[in-house]
Amino acid sequence: MFNSLRLRLLLATAAVIATALIINAAISYFTLRHHNDQQVARNLAAVAQGNGLAISEWIDARVDMLEALAPVAQSDDPLAALQQLEASGGFISAYLAYPEDGRGVFSDGWIPPADYDPRQRPWYLQAVEAGETIVTEPYVDASTGGLIVTIATPFHANGRLVAVGGGDIAIGEIVNNVGEIAPTPNSFAFLVTADGTLVAHPDPEMTLEPASRLTSAFGAGYFSGPIGVEHPVRLALGGRDKWLRSVPIGGTDWQLVVALDEREATAGLRAVLSNALVTLVMVVLGAALVLGAMLKLMFRRLQTVRDAMTDIASGDGDLTQRLPEGGSDEVAQIAGAFNRFVSRIESVMLTIRDASESVTVAAGEIASGGQDLSRRTENAASSLQQSSASIEQITSTVEHTADSARHASELSQSASSVATRGGEVVGQVVATMQEITASSERIGNIVKVMDGIAFQTNLLALNASVEAARAGEQGRGFAVVAGEVRQLATRSAEASREIRGLIEASSHKVANGTELVQQAGTTMEELVAGVSRVAKVLSEISVAASEQSDGIGQVNVAVAELDRMTQQNAALVEESTVAAEQLKEQADRLAEAVSGFKLSERRLALAQA
Incomplete structure (x- = not known):
C-alpha cells in the first residue's frame, strides 16, 4: 500500500x-x-x-x-x-x-x-x-x-x-x-x-x-x-x-x-473546538486532493523513467538500451545519470569477462601445479616418517645402552664401596692382631713374674721346712703347711711354664696371622683402586651414552618438526589446489553471469582489440 x-x-x-x-x-x-x-x-x-x-x-x-x-x-x-x-x-x-x-x-x-x-x-x-x-x-x-x-x-x-x-x-x-x-x-x-x-x-x-x-x-x-x-x-x-x-x-x-x-x-x-476539528478535516482533505493532482502531473515523467528502467532490468540484461534525456529537470538528470551508469557497467562487464577468462586459465595451471607439488610433498613426508621411525629405534637402543652403563657404574661404585669397607675392616683386624700380640707379651711378662714368685715361694717353703725340722715336734704342723705351700708353688711354676708355652705359641700364630692380614689389606687396596678405575670408566661411558641419547633425541625432534612442517605444507598445497579449483569455478560462473548481459558490438570489438 x-x-x-x-x-x-x-x-x-x-x-x-x-x-x-x-x-x-x-x-x-x-x-x-x-x-x-x-x-x-x-x-x-x-x-x-x-x-x-x-x-x-x-x-x-x-x-x-x-x-x-x-x-x-x-x-x-x-x-x-x-x-x-x-x-x-x-x-x-x-x-x-x-x-x-x-x-x-x-x-x-x-x-x-x-x-x-x-x-x-x-x-x-x-x-x-x-x-x-x-x-x-x-x-x-x-x-x-x-x-x-x-x-x-x-x-x-x-x-x-x-x-x-x-x-x-x-x-x-x-x-x-x-x-x-x-x-x-x-x-x-x-x-x-x-x-x-x-x-x-x-x-x-x-x-x-x-x-x-x-x-x-x-x-x-x-x-x-x-x-x-x-x-x-x-x-x-x-x-x-x-x-x-x-x-x-x-x-x-x-x-x-x-x-x-x-x-x-x-x-x-466546545463548539469552537468542534468547528476547528471540522475545519481541520476539510483543510486536510482539500490539501490532499490538490497535492494529489500536482504529484500526479509531477510523477508522470518519473513513471516513464521507471518503465524504461524496468525494461532494462527485465529480459536478458540488455545494457545497450538508454533512457530518454529530454528536458533539464530532475527526471532528465536521473535519466542522464542512469545512462552514464549503464555505460560504465557495460565497460566493467567487458573487463570482468576478460579477467574471468584469464583467471580461469591461471587457476587451472595453479591447480595442476598444486596437485604435482602435493604428490611430491606426500612422498617427502613418507620418507621423513620412515627416517623418524628409524631414529626412534636408534634412540631406544642408545637409551637402553645408557641405562645399562648407568647400572654398571652404579654396581661398580657399590663394589668399590664394599672393597673400601673391606680394606678398612682388614686394617682394623691388623690393628687388633697387633694389640693381641702386645697383650700376649704383657701376659708372658706377668707369667714370668708369677714363675719367679713361685720359685721364691718354693724357697721360702723349703726354708720353712728346714726350720720346722729344726724345731722338732713343735714345728711339725708348720712343716706340713710348708710342704703344702711348696707343692702349690711347684704346681704354680708348672702352670706358669705351660701358660708361657701357650702364650709363645699364640704369639707365633698371631704374628703369622698379622702378616697374612697385612697381605690381604694390600690386596684389598689394589682391588679398591681397580674397582674405582672401572667405575670411573663406566661413568664416562654412561655420560657419553646420555649425551648421545640427547643428541639423537634432538635429531628426532627436528625430524618430527620437519615431518610436521612437511604435512602442513602438504595441507597448504591441498588447500591451494582446492582454492584454485574454486577460483576456477567462480571465474566460470562469473563468465557465465557476464555472458547473460547483452553488450554493444562496438564496445565488444574494442575490448577484444
Whole structure:
C-alpha cells in the first residue's frame, strides 16, 4: 500500500499539514479555554456579588430601620414608633425589651403571659452578648409556616443598656430571589450559614437542611469563609460538575453560593473546538486532493523513467538500451545519470569477462601445479616418517645402552664401596692382631713374674721346712703347711711354664696371622683402586651414552618438526589446489553471469582489440 513514492509524499505532506493545523488548533483551544475560564470566573463573581449585594442591602435596610429606634427606646410610649417600623420595614412584629423589669412592648399589641421574660429569649441574649446588631439563624414561624429571622440590636445610654429592640421579618423574598438565580439552565444558587445550614435552595425540601446533603465535600467548617475567591471551586453536585463561587452577606454569617454548570459554561468553547476539528478535516482533505493532482502531473515523467528502467532490468540484461534525456529537470538528470551508469557497467562487464577468462586459465595451471607439488610433498613426508621411525629405534637402543652403563657404574661404585669397607675392616683386624700380640707379651711378662714368685715361694717353703725340722715336734704342723705351700708353688711354676708355652705359641700364630692380614689389606687396596678405575670408566661411558641419547633425541625432534612442517605444507598445497579449483569455478560462473548481459558490438570489438 505504501510502496508508491507519490502516496508516501502525499501522506507525509497531509500529515505535516494536519500536524500544523492540530498544533494551531490546540494553541487556539488552550488560549480560548484560558480566556473562557477567566471570563466564566468573572461572570460567576459578578453574579454572586450582584445577588449577594442585593441580599446584603435588603438586610442592611432592615437593620438600619431597627437601629433608628434608638431615640424612642427610652420614651414612655414607643408603640407608635414600633408600629411605624412594622409597616414601613415589612416586619411581622417589632418590639422592645427592657432589662430592668423585663417588660416588653410589641407593635401588634400582643400582651405576653405572666411567665414570659424577654430577657431569656435567644435574640435578647445574643444581642447583649454581641453588643451590636445580630441576625438570628432562620427558623420556621409557628403561625404562618414561613421562614423568618429575628434582627435584634442593643440600645445604650451613657454606657448603660437601656433596652433591646427586635423585629421578626420573613425572608421568603430572599429565598425566592435565591431560587431565581440561574445563570444557565442547570446552574443554581443557595444561601448557607457558617455552620453549613441551608437557608435558601431551589429545592424547598432542602431548607434548613445541612449542606453536606448536597455533597460530602461540604463538611464541618467548609463555609467558615468565602470559597472560590481566586479561582472557582470545581465540585460534583447532582451528578454534574459545577464551578462554585461564594460571597458573604453583610451583617450575617451567611454566604451566597452560586453553582455554575461547567458543561453549559464551556458549551461555546466546545463548539469552537468542534468547528476547528471540522475545519481541520476539510483543510486536510482539500490539501490532499490538490497535492494529489500536482504529484500526479509531477510523477508522470518519473513513471516513464521507471518503465524504461524496468525494461532494462527485465529480459536478458540488455545494457545497450538508454533512457530518454529530454528536458533539464530532475527526471532528465536521473535519466542522464542512469545512462552514464549503464555505460560504465557495460565497460566493467567487458573487463570482468576478460579477467574471468584469464583467471580461469591461471587457476587451472595453479591447480595442476598444486596437485604435482602435493604428490611430491606426500612422498617427502613418507620418507621423513620412515627416517623418524628409524631414529626412534636408534634412540631406544642408545637409551637402553645408557641405562645399562648407568647400572654398571652404579654396581661398580657399590663394589668399590664394599672393597673400601673391606680394606678398612682388614686394617682394623691388623690393628687388633697387633694389640693381641702386645697383650700376649704383657701376659708372658706377668707369667714370668708369677714363675719367679713361685720359685721364691718354693724357697721360702723349703726354708720353712728346714726350720720346722729344726724345731722338732713343735714345728711339725708348720712343716706340713710348708710342704703344702711348696707343692702349690711347684704346681704354680708348672702352670706358669705351660701358660708361657701357650702364650709363645699364640704369639707365633698371631704374628703369622698379622702378616697374612697385612697381605690381604694390600690386596684389598689394589682391588679398591681397580674397582674405582672401572667405575670411573663406566661413568664416562654412561655420560657419553646420555649425551648421545640427547643428541639423537634432538635429531628426532627436528625430524618430527620437519615431518610436521612437511604435512602442513602438504595441507597448504591441498588447500591451494582446492582454492584454485574454486577460483576456477567462480571465474566460470562469473563468465557465465557476464555472458547473460547483452553488450554493444562496438564496445565488444574494442575490448577484444
